[in-house]
Amino acid sequence: MVKISKPLLKILQIQIFMASILGLPLFFFRGDVAVAILAALTVVAVPGLYTLFVSSLPLESGSTGIGRVLKAEIGKYCITLSLLIGIFVSVKDLNPVIFFISLLVLYFSPALLPFVTRIEKDKFI
Secondary structure, eight states, rough: OOOOOOHHHHHHHHHHHHHHHHHHHHHOOHHHHHHHHHHHHHHHHHHHHOOOOOOOHHHOOOOOSSHHHEEEEEEEEHHHHHHHHHHHHHHHOHHHHHHHHHHHHEEEEGGHHHHHHHHHHHHTT
């Protein structure tokens, strides 16, 4: 049975939610801003999904899992770098200021995780 890390899944949900709130309304008014936000979401979410996948693999007996964590982190950085290169080469009308601001917002959005878990605990009470 595959075990999915709930904190990693929650982080991805928060990042997708924030990018949707920022990007979808702007899509109708300024397409270049929406493209920059959705490109930042791609740079954040795809490596996060890779980390989630690698962390959900079953451990071998007697293994501590450190090798798997190292593999996940190295893979995450390689995927992030290749996505950044691909986006800057292929997207011609990318707004770099909005891209990097939204990238920072999405990278720091896991700081909202304690508030989301607190809200979920309050729902069950």
